[in-house]
Every structure is written in structure tokens, then in C-alpha cells.
Amino acid sequence: MDRSRHGAHRGRRGAGRPAAVPFVRAERRAARAPRHRRDGRSPRAVLARGRARVDPRSRSQRLSRRGHDVPPVARRRRRARRYVAGDPEDRADAIGRAVAGVELKIVDDDGAGLPAGECGELFIRSPAAMDEYLGAPDETRAVLAGGWFRTGDLATIDPGGFVRIDGRKRERILRGGYSIFPQEVEAVLMAHPAVTEAAVIGVGHPELGEEIMAFVALRHGADVAPEALVAWCRERLASFKYPRHVTILEALPKAATGKVLKSALRTSG
Numbered sequence: 001m002d003r004s005r006h007g008a009h010r011g012r013r014g015a016g017r018p019a020a021v022p023f024v025r026a027e028r029r030a031a032r033a034p035r036h037r038r039d040g041r042s043p044r045a046v047l048a049r050g051r052a053r054v055d056p057r058s059r060s061q062r063l064s065r066r067g068h069d070v071p072p073v074a075r076r077r078r079r080a081r082r083y084v085a086g087d088p089e090d091r092a093d094a095i096g097r098a099v100a101g102v103e104l105k106i107v108d109d110d111g112a113g114l115p116a117g118e119c120g121e122l123f124i125r126s127p128a129a130m131d132e133y134l135g136a137p138d139e140t141r142a143v144l145a146g147g148w149f150r151t152g153d154l155a156t157i158d159p160g161g162f163v164r165i166d167g168r169k170r171e172r173i174l175r176g177g178y179s180i181f182p183q184e185v186e187a188v189l190m191a192h193p194a195v196t197e198a199a200v201i202g203v204g205h206p207e208l209g210e211e212i213m214a215f216v217a218l219r220h221g222a223d224v225a226p227e228a229l230v231a232w233c234r235e236r237l238a239s240f241k242y243p244r245h246v247t248i249l250e251a252l253p254k255a256a257t258g259k260v261l262k263s264a265l266r267t268s269g
Helices: 003-013 022-032 056-066 137-143 182-190 226-236 262-268
Strands: 074-076 079-081 103-107 120-125 148-157 163-168 173-175 178-180 195-205 209-218 245-249
Touching: 103 148, 137 148, 163 182, 173 195, 173 209, 178 182, 182 195, 182 209, 182 226, 195 262, 209 226, 226 245
Parallel strands: 209 245
Antiparallel strands: 074 079, 103 120, 120 148, 148 163, 173 178, 195 209
8 A cells, every 4th residue: 555645645635524314414505595485485395314303402512503594303213203494483393284285184093193292103104214124024123114114102283283202102001001201211310410321111000000210320429319209200290200219329230232121220129
């Protein structure tokens, strides 16, 4: 290998310098785009990023810097959640509204449609949806029904069409007939100044069906008793939602991707 030629090539081509991932470049292009085109229509942009929900604080910072928002697409396996840039309305607790050509509906456990504001599983129908899992008919039937894709997300759609994700159906905790979504309890625990990580699961209970159990990791140097964290949640959540048990760990078990392994917590719990 000719190192001198390689060095010259790097100098000409800029090799070795960090490159932005595609969605960042797209976001920058959309941010620089004029708000109105020559034909009088407002530009619309669809961007991709790997989060299900955007922190409202970061969105407000974009608005203050740019004068307009560049909302995200939260893209997961087999489906996409979308925002359309330039939407005149915005909701901090929602992931957005369906773009043209995408149909949404909320169904109960029996597959019956639910009215606006009711929580159930989110179904999506779109020309961009997959046709099948290759060579896996059983798995395909489990997620596709009549052209609708079962997302596994528990969500609500308000009268304006905004979608709010409440949690994953398989993670929902049923305690005494009430539905509890771990994300809500985890957010309350994370708001405690001593907590740096939190995960909430449901464990079997002979009378209630399931009981709520929380696991937390503390910030370096922090010291708080599990009972104090239970009291913190009790003051901020409905009586059926707060965890009765909190376990403090040095760190929560995670996969290589950084996702918390709740299955490992169930084993330890």
C-alpha cells in the first residue's frame, strides 16, 4: 500500500473525517429549507430517528433556534411512526398523526374497534407494510389480519388524530382489574434525584393477578431507602399504580444494545 498516495487521497476526499448518519443530514437539509416554496405550498419532510417519543424540551429548543419544528419519525422493526413537518398542531405527549395513505385504528383484546380516547392495541394499514415473514406463515398470521398490522403497542387516538403510545401490550401489568403501563411508573421513579435507571415489571399475585415491582439503580454517591422510593411514587401516582416493592441494584441488566433485560429482572425478582 502506498501510504503517500493514500494520504493524498484522504486530503482530497476528506476521508477519515466523521460523517453524519443519513437522518441527521436529512434533518439539516429540512431545517435549511424555506418555509414556503415558489408555488405557495409549505415544504413537508419526513425524517427518521430511533426513538419512540421525542423529549418536548428538545423540540422546543429546535423551535426557538429555527422558527419551525422538524419532527421525527420513530421507526421500529416492521412498522414506522411518522410526523409531518409543518403540521400546525403539536402535542408533547403524542408521537404524531398518520400521514396520507396510512390508516390507524385502536382495538380491544377481542379485536373490536374502540372510540377516540380509549386505550387498546394500535393497528396500522399502509401500502408500505410488509407482505409476510419469509417462510414463517405462523408468525405472519400473528401480526397481519385483513391487511392490518398488529403493532403490539397499546395506544390512544384523540379526536384530532394524534396518537399517544401508552406501552407495549405484552408489558402491560393487570393489577386487580386495572391496567398499569411500566413506562409511566418508570418516569416517576426517574424523576427522583437519586435514581439514574428504573425498570418496572409485573409479578404474579394470588389475589390481584399481578403486583407491581420496580428495580432502580442510583446515581453515584446517592443514598435512598427502597421505602422512600415507594413513598415517592405513592405521592405521585394513583393508588393502584405505585409499586409496592422497590429493589435497588448497582446497575440494571442490559443487552448488548443497551436495552434493559426485564426477563432477567423477573428471574431475580
